[in-house]
Amino acid sequence: MLETARRYRSDGISPVRVVQDLIAKIKTEPYNAYISYDEEGALRTAREAEKALEQNGEELLIGLPIAVKDNICTKGIPTTCASHILANFVPRYNAHVVERLRALGAVIIGKTNLDEFAMGSTTISSFKGPTKNPWDMTKTPGGSSGGSAAAVAAGLCAGALGSDTGGSVRMPASFCGITGLKPTYGSVSRFGLVAFASSLDQIGPMARTAHDAAILYDAIKGHDPKDSTSVARGYRHTPLDGIDLKGVRIGVPQVFFGAGLAHDVERAVRYGQKVFEELGARIVAVDLPHIPYGVAVYYIICTAEASSNLARYDGVRYGMRASGAKDLLDLYLETRAAGFNTEVKRRIMLGTYVLSAGYYDQYYRKASQVRTLIVKDFARVFEDCDIILGPTTPCTAFGLTDMIDDPLSIYLLDIYTIPANLAGIPALSIPCGFGDTGLPIGMQLMAPAFRDDLLLSAGIAFQDVTNFHRVKP
Amino acid sequence: MKITASEVEHVARLARLNLDAQEIARFQRELNSILDYMDLLNEVDTVGVEPTVHTQSISNALRQDELQPSQDLRDALANAPRQKDGSIVVPKVLE
Numbered sequence: 001m002l003e004t005a006r007r008y009r010s011d012g013i014s015p016v017r018v019v020q021d022l023i024a025k026i027k028t029e030p031y032n033a034y035i036s037y038d039e040e041g042a043l044r045t046a047r048e049a050e051k052a053l054e055q056n057g058e059e060l061l062i063g064l065p066i067a068v069k070d071n072i073c074t075k076g077i078p079t080t081c082a083s084h085i086l087a088n089f090v091p092r093y094n095a096h097v098v099e100r101l102r103a104l105g106a107v108i109i110g111k112t113n114l115d116e117f118a119m120g121s122t123t124i125s126s127f128k129g130p131t132k133n134p135w136d137m138t139k140t141p142g143g144s145s146g147g148s149a150a151a152v153a154a155g156l157c158a159g160a161l162g163s164d165t166g167g168s169v170r171m172p173a174s175f176c177g178i179t180g181l182k183p184t185y186g187s188v189s190r191f192g193l194v195a196f197a198s199s200l201d202q203i204g205p206m207a208r209t210a211h212d213a214a215i216l217y218d219a220i221k222g223h224d225p226k227d228s229t230s231v232a233r234g235y236r237h238t239p240l241d242g243i244d245l246k247g248v249r250i251g252v253p254q255v256f257f258g259a260g261l262a263h264d265v266e267r268a269v270r271y272g273q274k275v276f277e278e279l280g281a282r283i284v285a286v287d288l289p290h291i292p293y294g295v296a297v298y299y300i301i302c303t304a305e306a307s308s309n310l311a312r313y314d315g316v317r318y319g320m321r322a323s324g325a326k327d328l329l330d331l332y333l334e335t336r337a338a339g340f341n342t343e344v345k346r347r348i349m350l351g352t353y354v355l356s357a358g359y360y361d362q363y364y365r366k367a368s369q370v371r372t373l374i375v376k377d378f379a380r381v382f383e384d385c386d387i388i389l390g391p392t393t394p395c396t397a398f399g400l401t402d403m404i405d406d407p408l409s410i411y412l413l414d415i416y417t418i419p420a421n422l423a424g425i426p427a428l429s430i431p432c433g434f435g436d437t438g439l440p441i442g443m444q445l446m447a448p449a450f451r452d453d454l455l456l457s458a459g460i461a462f463q464d465v466t467n468f469h470r471v472k473p
Numbered sequence: 474m475k476i477t478a479s480e481v482e483h484v485a486r487l488a489r490l491n492l493d494a495q496e497i498a499r500f501q502r503e504l505n506s507i508l509d510y511m512d513l514l515n516e517v518d519t520v521g522v523e524p525t526v527h528t529q530s531i532s533n534a535l536r537q538d539e540l541q542p543s544q545d546l547r548d549a550l551a552n553a554p555r556q557k558d559g560s561i562v563v564p565k566v567l568e
Contacts, residue, residue, distance in 0.1 A: 092548040186529040199527055228534035229527070296511045307488060314489070316563055318552030327564050329489075337491035342499075345490055349500050350507060352488040353476065363511060368524030370517050375525055408507055424528025449529070 001158045001212040005060050008053050015053070015063030019046040019107055022065050026110060026156055031132045031141075033150040035070045037110030038077050045107045052105055060215055062105030067157035069148050070111035071118050072203065073192035074098055077108075081194050082126035083116045085313050085320045085339030095192020096227065097161060097203050097220040104219050109157055113147030116341050117310065118168055118196050120144050121413050122400075125343050130400055133176060134473040135439055139397040142172035148206050149176040153473055159207040159216050165197050166298050167392075167417025169204040170429035174392035174442025177431050179213045179459060179469060180206040182417075184449045185424035186231035188217075189224030197305035198229070200298075200421040209469050210430060210459030214238035217452060236453040242461035243454070246280030251385030255291045256416060262395040268433025268441040269391045275432075275466060276389065276458075286381045286388065290373045291419055297374065298418040299411055300354050300367035307351030313339060346407060371422050378423045382448045387458060391416055392442035396435040416444060426452040430459045431468035440468070475508045476501060 007013040019042050026037045042065065049063030068074060071081045073091035075098075080086045098108060113131045115123055123131040123146025131146040133139040134154040141150045145162025149172030152160050162169040164182035173180025181204045188203045195201065205216030223232040252273060257266060277283055315321035315335030322334035340348070354363035381388065393413060403409050420427035425446055432443035447454045463469050476484075481501045485492045492500065546559055555562040 089552055092544065092551055186531070225534070225536060229529065229531060230534075231529050231531060290517070293514055293517060296513045299507065300511060311489070315554060316561060319554070321554035325564055328566050331564055332489040333491040336489055340490075342496075345492070345496070346500060346503060348488050348490065349481070349484055350504060353480075353484045353504065353508075356484065356487060363508075365524055366514050366519060367511075368526060369519035369522040370514055371525040372522050373517065373519070375528065407503055408510055411507075422525075422528075 001064055001207060001215060004064055004158050008063055015046040015049040015107065016043065018063070019043055019065055019109065022109060022156065029154065029156055030137065031134055031150045031154055032129055033112055033131050033147045033154065033156055034067070034110045035080060035082065035113050035128050035147065036078055038108060041077065042107050042109050045102070049105050049107060057105060059104045061101065061219060064106050064158040065109040066101055066106045067109055067112045067148055067151045067160040068098060069114055069145050069160070069162045071114060071163060071194040072098060072161060073194070074108060074111065077111060079111065079194070080127070081117045082114045082128060083339065083341070083344070084127050087127065087320060089319055091192070093192065096189035096224045098192065100220050112145070112151055112160060115144035116344050117194070118144040118163055118165060119306070119343050119347055121167065121171055121410055123147060123172070124400060125341050127341070132400065133397050135177065136397065138399055139439065140175065140400050142175035142393070142397060144168040145206065146172045149173055149178055149180070152176070152178045152206050152208060155472070159205060159212050161216070162204055162206050163193055164202055164204050164421065165200045165302060166421050167414045169206060170392050170417050170427060170442065170444060171414070173206055173429040175397040175440065177440030177468070177471065177473070178206060178208055179210050179431070180204060180429050181213050181217055181452065181456065182420055182427045183217060183221065183452050184426045186229050187221050187235065187450060187452060189227040189230045191224055191226040195309040197302035198309060199305060200302060210428070210456050210463050211240060214240060214456040214460065217456065233450070235450070238453040238456045240460065242464055243457040244280070245276060245458065245461055248281045248387065248458070249284050249385040250276055250281045251284050251286035251381055251388045253286050253288045253291070253388065253390060255288055256390030260394050261391060262435070264435040265391050265393070265395060265441050268435070269443045272432035272443040272462070273389055275462060279461060279465065284385050286385055288377045288381060288419070290370060290377050293370050294374060294418045294422060295412055295415055297367045297370045297422060298414065299350070300363050301371065303347045303351030304355050304364050305351070307348045307355065310344070310348055343407070374419055375423045378425060386447065386454065388446040390444050392429040392444040396437065396439040396441060420446050425449050426455055428455040428459050430462060433468060474505055476504050
């Protein structure tokens with residue numbers, strides 16, 4: 001992003017030219033990173049950006065082509081959630097984050113691929129087919145924001161937005177060798193983000209560097225009265241020169257390095273830990289005893305919330321409607337049967353079950369109580385450290401056809417990313433090495449709520465002395 | 474077996490999903506395996522622990538009770554699959 005912004009100002013390159021080149025690339029891109037692109041709108045805003053630059057516009061985002069995950073509403077541009085049920089849905093308004101980016105002069109270049117309704121960790125279940133990892137076309141880019149991650153990694157946009165409910169920004173960031181932030185819950189408005197699990201969903205930036213991610217985060221964060229869970233408070237701007245890590249206490253929980261972690265991932269994350277030590281950080285041992293329950297808690301809470309949120313897709317007010325229904329109930333049953341894919345149905349079924357009479361206490365209430373214990377674990381640990389460090393994912397990117405028929409194994413891939421969503425705290429994934437087969441590896445940093453600035457500036461300091469983020473596929 | 478085929482059918486009805494026999498068999502198998510995994514939570518003592526439904530301490534977000542413009546009718550109906558005279562058309566509900 002920074003590089004393109006500089007070229008606009010010092011080399012006199014026009015954003016119109018950059019956007020034209022990019023659209024041409026997107027039209028033939030082999031990764032299936034994009035669901036749609038907005039040639040007309042992008043060129044129009046690029047021409048506006050050109051004028052703004054001629055008048056010495058200072059906003060860094062002016063003319064920068066940004067990709068947006070296709071579950072974030074864009075006025076006049078289809079927003080499909082990669083689902084047949086919303087294939088023809090064209091929002092009449094912009095999501096708050098899109099309004100913010102547009103107001104700062106960014107160009108919305110297109111909409112990126114995802115697992116249907118952001119439910120998945122592979123970007124395979126999209127109605128447009130899977131996205132492929134730019135590092136190895138036979139591998140998944142991770143998910144659910146796999147299209148945004150692949151687009152950033154392949155240079156098909158300057159930066160992107162994803163959404164993260166249980167790791168959907170960080171996991172693909174890790175698999176594609178880029179930087180991704182899951183912000184503090186409530187710090188970025190969810191207005192215009194198609195709801196999956198409302199107590200967990202956050203929109204987050206994805207970019208090549210922590211510096212770029214910080215610029216995007218600073219652009220989209222802040223209070224929005226249209227989202228009743230948006231927090232009104234003062235938000236710190238990220239120190240874009242990084243921070244001095246001397247004396248910063250980094251907690252390393254043993255639970256993140258147990259069985260199931262691939263040895264090449266462990267090696268890379270330990271290397272990242274060493275870099276932080278060399279920068280002056282102090283490593284402290286911390287204990288998060290309830291982390292092993294995170295996946296079970298998450299898949300009860302997120303499916304319960306999803307079953308409720310997705311009740312709105314009934315074929316009546318918008319979206320697909322099944323033809324030939326004999327009555328209203330039949331219309332609901334047939335529309336939903338035809339409109340959703342297997343994973344979405346599976347989650348609606350599980351969520352409906354855990355909320356149903358007789359099972360609510362056993363599953364939903366129990367999970368919400370264990371969630372409290374996870375929240376308390378983090379509160380206690382953050383008395384002893386400023387940042388928590390660990391892996392983002394247990395392994396590097398795997399084959400596009402691996403694990404398709406084993407939902408539980410896929411769910412378990414989220415073991416390191418889920419806790420931050422359950423606790424509402426910010427978490428950042430940054431590249432920290434490459435695995436045995438040359439695929440990128442991400443390291444995850446977590447901080448107390450509303451210290452996204454600390455994570456991003458620590459990431460900037462790390463990337464000042466490492467080169468993993470500079471390697472391109 | 475935690476969940477029987479007829480329970481799967483019942484839940485599908487609650488969720489307003491028409492499932493075919495193959496899907497019912499598949500979901501019964503998969504939901505049982507996922508629910509078995511959820512038993513892990515029984516290890517945790519949660520007596521007296523308050524449930525968390527939201528991580529930030531926000532109470533109701535209210536605004537002044539003043540008239541504000543809202544979406545106009547044409548926009549609100551723009552994505553409706555069938556409409557007539559400013560209303561959404563659905564199959565007959567009352568005989």
